[in-house]
Amino acid sequence: MPKINASTVAEHRARQREALIEAAIDILVNEGAAAVTPAAVGARAGLARSSVYQYFDSSAALLGTITEEAFRRSNEALARALATADGPLERVEAFFRESLRLGAEGAHRPAAALMNAGLDPACQQRLMELHLEQVEPFRAAVRQLGAPEPALTADLVAGMLHTALAAVEHGTPLDTVTERTLTLVRRCLTPTGGTVREDAS
DSSP: OOOOOSSSHHHHHHHHHHHHHHHHHHHHHHHOGGGOOHHHHHHHHTOOHHHHTTTOSSHHHHHHHHHHHHHHHHHHHHHHHHHTOOSHHHHHHHHHHHHHHHHHHTTTHHHHHHHTSOOOHHHHHHHHHHHHHHHHHHHHHHHHTTOSSHHHHHHHHHHHHHHHHHHHHTTOOHHHHHHHHHHHHHHHHSOTTSOOOOOOO
């Protein structure tokens, strides 16, 4: 029986599963979705392929779990950041600030790799659902601000976030990108005169 490096079997299994997920994400980001196989993931995590199959029975299962994990971790961080924001403009700013911080840490790379991985339709659909769930707090805040054409406005403002993320990934200092982006976001979302409407739903 393999050595258990935890106080309980359940904790040991949880640690092994987490190690496999981390290994799978590393392979996905650096080598692509096709390289995410039970054998490769096991080798990266230091576990036999037979051990991997105790947790994931296929490459598809690994990719499906990565899909969920990539968004769960980011969503938890975003939820913590938005919890302290008082109004809709503050929530937009918190969403952008935390998204850029996560981008600087590489947290968006697994989701980006999955979006370009040519996944099967079911996985692609789930990926889109998770993305829409992630950006809904931002889109809701734009609606609450009373912006004209709120869906279109949210899409256009989100384009700034994608550009800002690319700038961070290409080496522009995070603080510089964040402050410049937030300045532009405020100009786009604050009506003339500086008042913000918060009664829209």
